[in-house]
Amino acid sequence: MTAFFQSLGMSYEGAWFTSTIAGILLIAFPVMLAVAMIIYADRKIWAAMALRKGPNVVGPFGLLQSFADGIKVFLQETIIPSAANRGLFLIAPIITFTVALMAWAVIPFDVGVVLSDINVGLLYILAISSLGVYGVVIAGWASNSKYPFFSAMRASAQMISYEVSIGFVLISVVLWAGSFNLGVIVESQKGYFGFLNGNGFNPLLFPMAVVFLISAMAETARAPFDLTEAESELVAGYQTEYSSMAFALYWLGEYANVILMCALNAILFWGGYLPPLDIDLIPWFDIPGIIWLFAKILVFFFIFSWVKATVPRYRYDQLMRLGWKIFLPLSLGWVVLVSGFLMFTRYGGAA
Amino acid sequence: MIHVLAFYLFATVVIASGAMTIFSRNPVHSVLWLILAFFNAAGLMILLGAEFIAMLLVIVYVGAVAVLFMFVVMMLDIDFAELRAGFVNYLPFGIAIAVVLLAEIVLGVGIWSAGPIELAQRAAPVTGEVSNIQAIGALLYTRYIFLFEAAGIVLLVAMVGAIVLTHRARGGVRGQNIDKQNRRRPQDAVRNVKQPVGQGVEL
Numbered sequence: 001m002t003a004f005f006q007s008l009g010m011s012y013e014g015a016w017f018t019s020t021i022a023g024i025l026l027i028a029f030p031v032m033l034a035v036a037m038i039i040y041a042d043r044k045i046w047a048a049m050a051l052r053k054g055p056n057v058v059g060p061f062g063l064l065q066s067f068a069d070g071i072k073v074f075l076q077e078t079i080i081p082s083a084a085n086r087g088l089f090l091i092a093p094i095i096t097f098t099v100a101l102m103a104w105a106v107i108p109f110d111v112g113v114v115l116s117d118i119n120v121g122l123l124y125i126l127a128i129s130s131l132g133v134y135g136v137v138i139a140g141w142a143s144n145s146k147y148p149f150f151s152a153m154r155a156s157a158q159m160i161s162y163e164v165s166i167g168f169v170l171i172s173v174v175l176w177a178g179s180f181n182l183g184v185i186v187e188s189q190k191g192y193f194g195f196l197n198g199n200g201f202n203p204l205l206f207p208m209a210v211v212f213l214i215s216a217m218a219e220t221a222r223a224p225f226d227l228t229e230a231e232s233e234l235v236a237g238y239q240t241e242y243s244s245m246a247f248a249l250y251w252l253g254e255y256a257n258v259i260l261m262c263a264l265n266a267i268l269f270w271g272g273y274l275p276p277l278d279i280d281l282i283p284w285f286d287i288p289g290i291i292w293l294f295a296k297i298l299v300f301f302f303i304f305s306w307v308k309a310t311v312p313r314y315r316y317d318q319l320m321r322l323g324w325k326i327f328l329p330l331s332l333g334w335v336v337l338v339s340g341f342l343m344f345t346r347y348g349g350a351a
Numbered sequence: 352m353i354h355v356l357a358f359y360l361f362a363t364v365v366i367a368s369g370a371m372t373i374f375s376r377n378p379v380h381s382v383l384w385l386i387l388a389f390f391n392a393a394g395l396m397i398l399l400g401a402e403f404i405a406m407l408l409v410i411v412y413v414g415a416v417a418v419l420f421m422f423v424v425m426m427l428d429i430d431f432a433e434l435r436a437g438f439v440n441y442l443p444f445g446i447a448i449a450v451v452l453l454a455e456i457v458l459g460v461g462i463w464s465a466g467p468i469e470l471a472q473r474a475a476p477v478t479g480e481v482s483n484i485q486a487i488g489a490l491l492y493t494r495y496i497f498l499f500e501a502a503g504i505v506l507l508v509a510m511v512g513a514i515v516l517t518h519r520a521r522g523g524v525r526g527q528n529i530d531k532q533n534r535r536r537p538q539d540a541v542r543n544v545k546q547p548v549g550q551g552v553e554l
Contacts, residue, residue, distance in 0.1 A: 013352055013353055016353075017353070036515070046440075066437075074491075088380075104483035118405050119402070119482045119484070120402045120403060120484065123403070123406035123410065124406060126410050126414075127406050127410045127413070127414065129411055130409070130413065130415065130418075131409070131413065131414065133417075133418055134386070137418070137421060137425075138383070141379060141425050149425075153422070153426075156418055156422060157423075160415060160418060160419075163414065163415075166554070182485065262409065286435025308456075317527050318527075318529070321527075321529060
């Protein structure tokens with residue numbers, strides 16, 4: 001895109017700046033739109049599983065429900081508790097929302113279609129997702145209220161615990177692909193058994209795909225791991241004192257994170273923008289990669305929604321046990337297994 | 352141009368937030384300023400082309416260490432008045448440390464400007480094509496493998512030590528037995544009773 005702006009007669013730096021800004025807007029707006037639609041989809045899926053109709057009044061099939069909700073919260077009054085730490089109280093939702101959008105910079109939507117093609121892409125995503133916890137912790141502390149504070153404590157412990165196993169899962173994928181760059185990771189998933197695209201079809205990596213899917217739910221605090229906003233214990237968790245747009249920012253950030261985690265599942269284990277079958281049966285390779293990526297994201301989102309509609313919430317000690325006593329040893333062992341396998345097959349066994 | 356702008360932005364924010372870490376009266380604010388300083392230091396490292404170190408700084412320090420700092424600081428019950436009363440007592444020590452650090456910085460800058468030091472074992476500079484993850488790995492796991500593993504063992508010992516120091520066996524704790532809970536079936540827990548009127552339920 002820089003070349004295009006340069007052809008309009010800008011200097012290189014001006015063109016780079018303009019194209020980066022344009023790229024950011026080109027990603028951020030569709031993500032926001034996707035969040036609005038995915039909230040609608042989420043509610044429709046729960047409704048279908050509970051034999052209800054779900055949102056069906058605003059717009060055709062209730063499609064505009066999310067926008068109506070958005071306008072509603074926008075028009076409400078922003079209430080700041082008098083005992084709250086005013087500055088931090090307002091910064092916290094902004095942090096959550098910004099961080100949720102930041103990680104999209106390194107997601108490849110098609111061959112070469114990525115805002116920032118850096119060689120530490122996956123580390124960048126780990127770094128950004130580890131920032132997500134601050135929005136919650138600061139909110140809990142700044143609210144100066146008991147339940148939000150409990151929720152913040154839970155959230156930080158939960159996110160740190162699951163980040164550890166996510167880190168090891170990512171390491172085994174990186175070992176296999178030989179790169180931290182997400183584009184290279186996607187390309188490395190071509191042609192399992194000659195016709196399948198995706199690390200998930202690799203028997204050695206499939207267990208890690210499952211661990212990653214479950215850890216992704218814990219990391220985004222979705223059901224069954226939504227202990228940070230367990231309403232029977234903590235009112236509404238860290239969001240209790242929030243209203244109006246500040247609340248909406250949490251809502252949007254949360255769903256942007258969920259879509260991001262779905263995209264990561266698709267990219268790391270199920271071939272990202274590659275078609276799932278590597279055979280040219282129908283004009284299969286003419287379908288743009290971005291459609292495949294979106295389809296995979298939707299499949300994973302359906303799984304997230306499905307789990308939320310059907311699985312009861314974990315107890316906190318169960319959550320910690322799963323993270324530290326099951327996932328951590330499993331993923332740590334798997335790193336050894338994958339690297340050992342690669343030493344034998346790819347590098348000839350000599351250390 | 353953008354590099355220069357970015358450098359001054361990051362550098363100013365690092366220094367300003369470092370100063371705010373010391374001067375802010377609320378310890379939670381201090382930790383948050385510290386996090387901002389870490390984050391901008393990572394930005395400076397990216398400008399130097401050390402993207403791996405930058406990402407590790409954010410993941411390890413911002414993502415894990417600082418969260419634990421905040422965890423602790425938030426739950427501390429600190430009497431600020433008492434803390435500030437002790438400020439004058441520690442002033443001489445603080446000034447002494449500051450003088451030592453200043454002297455070291457002056458020395459360091461002086462040596463740096465006097466020219467490079469000729470070390471016999473210095474590693475060759477990395478060529479441009481190798482990404483610095485590979486460069487660090489190639490060096491860390493060959494030349495510095497023993498130092499690297501020694502550092503790992505020191506950390507392991509520290510971890511074990513921390514657990515030993517803080518662990519205390521408490522009596523009367525009824526832990527969760529997850530296996531037992533998972534093995535529990537409805538017929539173990541539920542019983543259908545045809546209860547006659549006028550008698551208590553047999554438990």
